[in-house]
Amino acid sequence: MTMIEALRDAHEVAMAADDRVVVYGEDVGYFGGVFRVTAGLQKKYGKSRCFDAPINEAGIVGTAIGMAAYGLRPVIEIQFADYVYPGMDQIVSEAARLRHRSAGDFTCPIVIRMPTGGGIFGGQTHSQSPEAFFTHSSGLKTVVPSNPRDAKGLLLAAIADPDPVIFLEPKRLYNGPFDGHHDRPVTSWKKHPLGEVPEGNEIVPLGKAAIRREGKDVTVLAYGTMVYVAEAAAAETGIDAEVIDLRTLLPIDLDTITASVQKTGRCVIVHEATKTSGFGAELSALVQENCFYHLEAPIIRVTGWDTPYPHAQEWDYFPGPVRVGAALKTVMES
Amino acid sequence: MTDTPPLSLNVPEPGCRPGDTPDFSDFVIPRAGAVDRPPVDVDPDDIRDMAFSIIRVLNKEAEAVGPWAEGLSQDDLLQGLRHMMLLRAFDARMLTAQRQGKTSFYMQHLGEEAVSCAFAMALEDGDMNFPTYRQAGLLIARDYPMQTMMNQIYSNAKDPLHGRQLPIMYSSKEHGFFSISGNLGTQFVQAVGWAMASAISGDTRIATGWIGDGSTAESDFHSAMVFASTYNAPVILNIVNNQWAISTFQGIARGGVGTFAARGHGFGIASVRVDGNDYLAVHAVAKWAAERARLGHGPTLIEHVTYRAGGHSTSDDPSAYRAADEVAAWPLGDPIDRLKRHLIRIGAWSEDRHVQAEAQIRDEVVAAQKAAEAHGTLGQGTAPSARDMFEGVFETMPPHLVRQRQEAGF
Numbered sequence: 001m002t003m004i005e006a007l008r009d010a011h012e013v014a015m016a017a018d019d020r021v022v023v024y025g026e027d028v029g030y031f032g033g034v035f036r037v038t039a040g041l042q043k044k045y046g047k048s049r050c051f052d053a054p055i056n057e058a059g060i061v062g063t064a065i066g067m068a069a070y071g072l073r074p075v076i077e078i079q080f081a082d083y084v085y086p087g088m089d090q091i092v093s094e095a096a097r098l099r100h101r102s103a104g105d106f107t108c109p110i111v112i113r114m115p116t117g118g119g120i121f122g123g124q125t126h127s128q129s130p131e132a133f134f135t136h137s138s139g140l141k142t143v144v145p146s147n148p149r150d151a152k153g154l155l156l157a158a159i160a161d162p163d164p165v166i167f168l169e170p171k172r173l174y175n176g177p178f179d180g181h182h183d184r185p186v187t188s189w190k191k192h193p194l195g196e197v198p199e200g201n202e203i204v205p206l207g208k209a210a211i212r213r214e215g216k217d218v219t220v221l222a223y224g225t226m227v228y229v230a231e232a233a234a235a236e237t238g239i240d241a242e243v244i245d246l247r248t249l250l251p252i253d254l255d256t257i258t259a260s261v262q263k264t265g266r267c268v269i270v271h272e273a274t275k276t277s278g279f280g281a282e283l284s285a286l287v288q289e290n291c292f293y294h295l296e297a298p299i300i301r302v303t304g305w306d307t308p309y310p311h312a313q314e315w316d317y318f319p320g321p322v323r324v325g326a327a328l329k330t331v332m333e334s
Numbered sequence: 335m336t337d338t339p340p341l342s343l344n345v346p347e348p349g350c351r352p353g354d355t356p357d358f359s360d361f362v363i364p365r366a367g368a369v370d371r372p373p374v375d376v377d378p379d380d381i382r383d384m385a386f387s388i389i390r391v392l393n394k395e396a397e398a399v400g401p402w403a404e405g406l407s408q409d410d411l412l413q414g415l416r417h418m419m420l421l422r423a424f425d426a427r428m429l430t431a432q433r434q435g436k437t438s439f440y441m442q443h444l445g446e447e448a449v450s451c452a453f454a455m456a457l458e459d460g461d462m463n464f465p466t467y468r469q470a471g472l473l474i475a476r477d478y479p480m481q482t483m484m485n486q487i488y489s490n491a492k493d494p495l496h497g498r499q500l501p502i503m504y505s506s507k508e509h510g511f512f513s514i515s516g517n518l519g520t521q522f523v524q525a526v527g528w529a530m531a532s533a534i535s536g537d538t539r540i541a542t543g544w545i546g547d548g549s550t551a552e553s554d555f556h557s558a559m560v561f562a563s564t565y566n567a568p569v570i571l572n573i574v575n576n577q578w579a580i581s582t583f584q585g586i587a588r589g590g591v592g593t594f595a596a597r598g599h600g601f602g603i604a605s606v607r608v609d610g611n612d613y614l615a616v617h618a619v620a621k622w623a624a625e626r627a628r629l630g631h632g633p634t635l636i637e638h639v640t641y642r643a644g645g646h647s648t649s650d651d652p653s654a655y656r657a658a659d660e661v662a663a664w665p666l667g668d669p670i671d672r673l674k675r676h677l678i679r680i681g682a683w684s685e686d687r688h689v690q691a692e693a694q695i696r697d698e699v700v701a702a703q704k705a706a707e708a709h710g711t712l713g714q715g716t717a718p719s720a721r722d723m724f725e726g727v728f729e730t731m732p733p734h735l736v737r738q739r740q741e742a743g744f
Contacts, residue, residue, distance in 0.1 A: 022534060048534045054564060059523050059557030066464070066527025066541070069512060072534065086553070093517045094524070100726045102505040102513035103495045107729070139727050162729040207732065251732035 002189050003174045006148035006197045007037045007113075010155035011075065013201050015045050018073060021159060023050045025060060025077030025113075034079055035115060035174060057087035064110045065095050075159055078114035081168060082128045087112075095164040096139030111158045111165050116144070117225055117272050118304075118318055119172035119182070123311040129224075129273035129304070134166045135250045135282065141165045141206055142249040146173060146227040147194035150247060153204025161206060170224035178225055179232035180320035209253035211260070215242035218266035218331055221257060221283050223247065226270040226319065233324035239332055241268075249279055257283070258290045265296035266331045270324055275303040297334040300327045348583035352653060356663035363665055366393035366612075367400020374626040378604040385595035385605040388639055391614035396675035402618040408682040414455065414613050415677060417475040418447035418670045419691060423699045424470075424480060428487055431703070432648045436711035437487050437501045441467050445643030445661070448613040448669035449574055451475045453542070456620035457510065460539045464512045464525035467502055468574065469544055478509045480699065484706035489718065492709040496725075497718035519545055519552030522571065526561045529569035529627070540627040542570040548579025550594055551587040559635075563601040568627040570620070571603070571635045574610065576642035581655035598635035610640030611666040613673045641666065720744050 001009070014021045023038055023045075029052035032039025041050040053060050057078055064074035078084045084091070091112065098108045118127035134142045143158055143165060145151040151169065158165035172178045176188045189195030213231055217240040220230040227245045234241035242260050246253065261267050267287050269280040280301040287299055302319045310317050350356050369389045372381050391403045406414075425442035432440040443450070450471030457463070463472050473483065482494060486504055489497040495505060505513035512528075515521055525543030532539045543558060550573055562569050573594045577584050588594055598605030604626065608619040616638065623634035641664040645652045657663075677683035710716045721744035724735050731739075 022531075054560045056557050056560055058554055059526075059561045062520065062523030062554060062557055063527030063530055063561050066524035066529070067531040067534075069524065070462070070528045070531035070535070072531045089517065089554075090520060090523075094515060094520050098513060099729070101495065101499050101503070101515075103498065104726055105494075105505045105507050106513050141728070251734060254733065 001148055001195060001197050003145070003148045003151045003169070004035060004037050006152040007155055007169065008039065008041070009197065010152040010159070011038060011041055014075070014156060014159045015041065015049060017201060020071065020073040021049070021075060022067065022072055023075045023077075024053045026053055026055055026079045028052060028077050033077060035171065037113075038077065057083055057085075058090050061087035061090035061095065061112065065090060065098065065108055068108045068110050069098070069106045073109055073159060075111045075113065078112060080126050081114040081116040081130050082125045084114055084130065088133070091134070091140070091164070092137045096137050099163065100139060107162060108164045109162050111155070111167050113167045113169060115171035116168040117170045117172055118309055118314060119178060119225060121311065121314055124308045127309040129271065131168055131249055132273060132277060132279045135279055139164070141251065142168065143206060143247065144168045144170065144223045144249060145247060146170065146224050146245050147177065147192070148189050148197050149194045150204050150210070152197050153202055154206065154247065156201060157203040157206050160203065165206070168224070172225050177228045180229040180318065181232065182315055204247070206248045207251040207253055209247055209256040210245045211242060211256070212245045213241065213243040215240040215264070217241060217264060218268060218328060219244060219257070219260040219264045220268045220270060220324075220328075221246060222270045223249065224272070226272060229319065229321050229324055230270055232321040233328055236321055237325045237328050239328045241328060252286070254286060254290065257286065261287050261291040262294040265294050267291070267295070267299045268324070268327045268331055269299065269301045270303070270319055272304050272319060274306045275301060276306050278303055297331045300331050302327045346585040348585065348656070350657045350660065352655065352657055354657050356657050356660040358663060358665050361665060364388055364390065366390040367403070369400070369402070371401035371622070374622055374629060375631045376604065378598070378602050381604060381606070382599055385593055385599060385607060388607045388609050389615050389619055390609040390612055391618060392612045392672050392676055396672065396679045398614055398676060402615055404614070404618050404621065406614065406617065408677075408680070410455070411613070411673065411677055412682060414452060414617070415670065415673050415683070416691070416695070417451040417471060418613070418673065419695050420480070420699070421447045421451060421471050421474050422670060423692075423695045424474065424483070427699050427703055428484070429648065431487070431711070436707070436714070437489070438712055439501045439648055440487065441502055441647045442644045443468055443470065445668060446574065446576055446610065446640045447471060448616050448673070449610045449638045449640055452613045452616035453572070453620045456617055456624050457542070460510070461541065461624075462510050462512060462525075462528050462539070463542045463544065464521040464528065465514060465544045466521070466546055466574070467514055467516070468546070470502065470504070473504060473506065473509055473511055476509050478506055478511070480702040481706045484703055485709060488706060488709075488711040490706065490710035491716035491718065492706070493718060496722045498723065518549040519554035523554050523558040523561060525571070526558045526567050526569050529567040530561070530565050533565070533568055538628055540568040540570065540624060542572060544572045544574065546579060547573060547575040547577070547584045547594055548582060548587045550597065559598065559601045559603065562633040563603055566630075566632040568630065569633045570623045570627055571633055573635065573637045574640060575637050576640050578642050578646070578656065580646040580650055593637060595635060595637035603633050603635050605635040607637040607639055609666055610638035611669040611672060613669060614676070639666065
């Protein structure tokens with residue numbers, strides 16, 4: 001199934017199992033969301049458990065916090081990650097701190113889903129990757145699935161989690177594993193092994209990375225769309241890269257990262273978001289702190305440029321397999 | 335176009351500043367009993383005038399008059415007086431404790447005691463308040479232990495919030511008191527969400543949101559109003575208009591015309607104003623709005639018209655931005671004095687008993703304070719452990735916090 005179908009399936013499983021799970025957001029109810037993730041849920045579970053919200057992200061997040069304090073399990077959709085900023089105060093100052101500041105008197109088990117990343121000619125308002133804003137805020141978990149199987153399992157884990165979870169869905173992966181070659185035919189999840197999604201309530205635990213490609217030359221740390229870009233770069237350069245799909249950015253799976261880098265001695269970090277103070281900076285610091293004496297070469301980051309996400313120049317901005325491949329060669333030569 | 339005069343910016347100014355003579359002659363105060371009491375299922379469109387009037391029960395002679403005089407029992411009224419006196423005495427002691435360096439910060443309710451004390455008594459167990467920092471009467475009136483409040487203010491070893499929060503940012507789910515954020519306005523829309531959850535769950539409990547006049551300018555206010563209106567949420571949205579947002583007079587948030595209550599009209603929300611220094615009026619309006627919400631007739635916006643007789647917090651000096659005798663000139667008087675005079679008038683109280691009660695209440699507060707201070711004050715005695723700050727960020731501590739806690743030496 002596609003990632004959209006897998007996400008919808010996770011909603012179905014969670015809503016069927018637990019009346020406390022309520023789903024809302026802009027265009028989420030009757031229409032089923034602009035990407036159709038919630039299609040059919042209102043019809044099946046009723047208007048009080050899946051409904052349309054006003055265009056007001058602070059209100060969507062703020063009401064979800066109140067609902068969670070009451071005892072519900074809200075799963076809310078922000079239409080694009082680029083639109084989350086009006087809700088940031090509610091996320092960062094409220095949801096993230098409620099358990100701590102009330103010493104557990106009130107908690108905030110909410111899931112905030114949002115399509116993230118570029119590759120769809122969405123320009124600067126439909127392409128951003130804001131994950132570092134969330135990982136920088138204590139009290140939030142941040143998840144980025146890269147395939148339908150993980151999308152379902154991680155979303156089920158997020159809904160079951162007792163704390164607020166930011167769930168970033170790489171929109172370019174909704175319908176197929178995109179490797180960054182935008183001039184080639186689109187591939188679909190149908191033929192991909194990770195497009196096979198188990199039935200029922202099978203979770204993928206938060207905080208665990210997955211090794212997508214084993215290798216001995218260099219470790220590539222990636223998440224979301226960049227997992228497929230990294231795999232393509234390894235295949236095209238012939239460099240035996242170990243590609244790690246982080247899946248959860250916070251809490252980070254440091255053990256998997258350090259084991260791999262200590263084995264390969266080299267590390268390339270790839271993400272779509274802007275470079276400066278991006279999540280790659282944190283990864284680079286962690287690798288340096290934990291693997292310094294195993295490193296054979298400087299760590300390289302391949303990221304989006306520190307510019308607003310462009311429209312016509314999308315493929316010059318997007319860190320594609322050519323740029324990642326060049327980084328792999330550089331790190332092997334030093 | 336050359337004849338067009340240049341534009342200029344309008345920056346509203348309050349009626350008086352330090353050195354001026356306070357003048358509230360523009361402040362229109364209807365006489366007590368003048369405002370009708372509509373049925374709780376009234377169409378908000380039919381009571382639009384109420385957003386421009388003020389519901390009042392106690393008149394100048396301290397009689398309870400008009401359709402909002404509910405006939406609260408003498409015991410209820412005496413209890414209300416006691417709650418307000420407790421809150422005022424509590425504030426006085428804690429203000430002094432802050433000056434003595436026993437805590438970092440304090441915010442008092444002086445002049446606003448009726449708002450939260452009377453409101454609390456109109457709710458039922460299980461209802462949830464989403465308060466600001468100036469509604470401790472919601473706790474006092476619902477018998478939350480004063481000593482526990484002080485433990486929180488002192489961030490001592492018995493602080494239920496483990497020293498994590500600023501003084502007075504209480505939290506008690508058990509007492510229907512949502513954790514105070516300290517950020518302004520955020521809780522207003524959370525109250526609407528809690529109320530929506532009650533409706534989603536087929537419950538009968540209601541929520542109340544609280545916000546100050548200044549914070550109504552935050553976008554969270556708009557968010558709360560939209561959601562409350564759209565989903566007909568069982569929520570009471572309270573604006574406490576105490577005239578001053580730190581040093582900024584209410585006109586900066588409100589704009590040049592209208593009232594804060596009138597903000598509700600654009601959302602089709604029943605909107606009323608109440609004399610916030612009139613215990614009986616606040617209680618009656620809160621009861622009306624609570625019944626309206628509980629019966630599914632939707633949200634109510636209440637503007638409590640009151641006056642912040644003290645500073646915003648221990649960090650500001652009101653004499654720097656408003657006339658010193660403005661407090662005395664405030665036309666709605668003092669809430670404790672007004673209820674006291676009413677009780678005397680109906681033969682339930684006397685000046686002597688009031689003096690005795692003041693002494694007794696002061697003793698109660700001092701006893702609670704001594705008991706709290708036995709567990710330490712900020713920076714003195716046994717404090718919450720440093721190890722604790724790493725706890726409760728998440729339900730289960732993730733590895734990176736375990737590493738940081740070890741690094742910190744705890």
